[in-house]
């Protein structure tokens with residue numbers, strides 16, 4: 001690390017996207033926060049924001065920190081996603097955003113996805129009977145997969161299994177150039193082809209998001225290309241993020257029996273505890289923006305045209321904002337976390353993810369007094385997301 005002049009960023013040689021750092025990132029994030037308000041990541045030619053205030057301020061200033069040149073960390077993904085809502089500034093963003101907002105209101109979700117609480121109760125009943133299960137594949141996967149696939153309207157066939165694999169892959173596709181990104185390319189192509197060939201309007205479930213966006217395209221409000229991109233974005237954004245949030249929160253609770261006891265005694269703590277799990281593990285660790293002019297961040301100049309990475313995960317553990325940031329506190333209720341972004345791109349799926357998480361952990365709190373790990377969880381490094389692959393659990 002070298003310091004140049006006061007108005008330029010601290011520089012680091014740290015490889016933020018190495019497997020080693022992605023698997024154990026939090027100590028590195030703390031060091032990056034301590035270096036200064038802006039850190040230049042030499043290996044990736046990226047300016048990085050790691051502190052809470054700086055990340056939130058940038059996210060709320062889309063005129064300077066723009067999404068229009070893409071939010072991914074490589075040019076191939078930014079070109080492929082150029083019609084995605086993620087990669088738009090106003091006024092284009094407003095038109096597409098309205099379609100997402102309408103389709104992610106609780107009323108629409110309940111109409112299409114049915115009784116989420118009942119689905120959670122049925123699943124947890126079955127898992128409690130088994131006693132031992134996998135906290136990711138048996139517990140965290142089920143609701144997001146069936147609900148998001150129904151909402152988008154994908155036919156209920158074997159294509160659904162592929163879609164989940166593609167969604168995980170799409171986040172590596174958005175990472176910096178390197179092995180993980182190269183390996184993701186064929187799968188990203190396969191996903192697009194599946195959508196174009198199989199997710200045609202006539203194949204989609206009635207009343208689904210897919211039907212809504214194709215109808216908007218037929219009316220000329222959006223193009224058909226935009227309709228396909230929206231379905232792709234919805235599936236990619238809504239699956240792995242929620243699965244990671246649920247799996248990670250279960251893992252944290254298995255290691256904190258006193259916190260689980262508190263939740264069982266007062267199940268009204270479930271929403272706060274679920275947010276706390278998301279704060280600590282941040283299912284999406286980072287995205288990026290490009291500066292439209294020289295940007296002053298606490299006295300440090302980021303030159304116009306620079307790609308700026310913002311770390312939700314580091315901001316959510318910033319000791320300047322949260323006391324004892326590394327401690328899981330079921331009562332903290334961190335409603336201001338940045339894990340769902342902030343500003344105009346704030347996640348429109350936050351309500352849906354919360355409905356799923358609350359339903360699952362409430363059903364568990366009614367039936368289970370003890371959550372124990374029966375082995376080591378596993379995780380694969382991903383360029384954007386953080387979550388477990390497997391989580392061996394026993395409940396009683």
Ligand code: HEM
Nearest residue numbers: 071085086237238241242245283287340341345347349353
């Ligand atoms: C715990 C679960 C989730 C987390 C942590 C999460 C996180 C995020 C983040 C950080 C962004 C902003 C990205 C950026 O601006 O660069 C975002 C946007 C988005 N999310 Fe989520 N998300 C979650 C669940 C969902 C679900 C369930 C859906 C839909 C089914 C969804 C759909 C979207 C969409 C469509 C956007 C783009 C919004 C825009 O650009 O205006 N997300 N999400």
